[in-house]
Amino acid sequence: MKKLVDGIEITMTSEEVKERQAEEKANLEGTLLQRMVLLRNKRDILLAETDWMGNSDVTMSNDWKTYRQALRDITKTEPVDMALSNITFPTKPS
Numbered sequence: 001m002k003k004l005v006d007g008i009e010i011t012m013t014s015e016e017v018k019e020r021q022a023e024e025k026a027n028l029e030g031t032l033l034q035r036m037v038l039l040r041n042k043r044d045i046l047l048a049e050t051d052w053m054g055n056s057d058v059t060m061s062n063d064w065k066t067y068r069q070a071l072r073d074i075t076k077t078e079p080v081d082m083a084l085s086n087i088t089f090p091t092k093p094s
Contacts, residue, residue, distance in 0.1 A: 035079040039087060046089065047071050063093035 001012045001020065012020065050068060053060045070090035080086045 031082075032078070035082060035084065036075065038082065039079055039084055040075055042084070042089070043071050043074050046092075050092075061093070067091075067093055 001017050002009045003012050003016070004010075047068060050064065052058065053064055053068075067090050074087065074089065077087055
């Protein structure tokens with residue numbers, strides 16, 4: 001690996017390479033964590049909107065049970081970007 005110092009390209013020492021790789025790994029893990037937090041937050045909001053259906057005086061249809069389970073399972077998919085573009089949230093039953 002190379003680095004620029006005062007406009008001159010210099011080969012990094014093995015210690016510098018290890019340090020740089022550790023920084024890149026930490027950044028990647030931090031980004032993944034941020035994506036999962038966004039995904040869980042959106043999922044939690046959608047679940048909370050239907051929590052009332054779990055009351056003892058409400059009979060929840062199979063469509064709603066399936067919808068809520070799909071929401072719970074959505075965190076099994078790892079987002080590829082901050083926009084969660086590869087995640088498809090289930091459609092709320094009517």
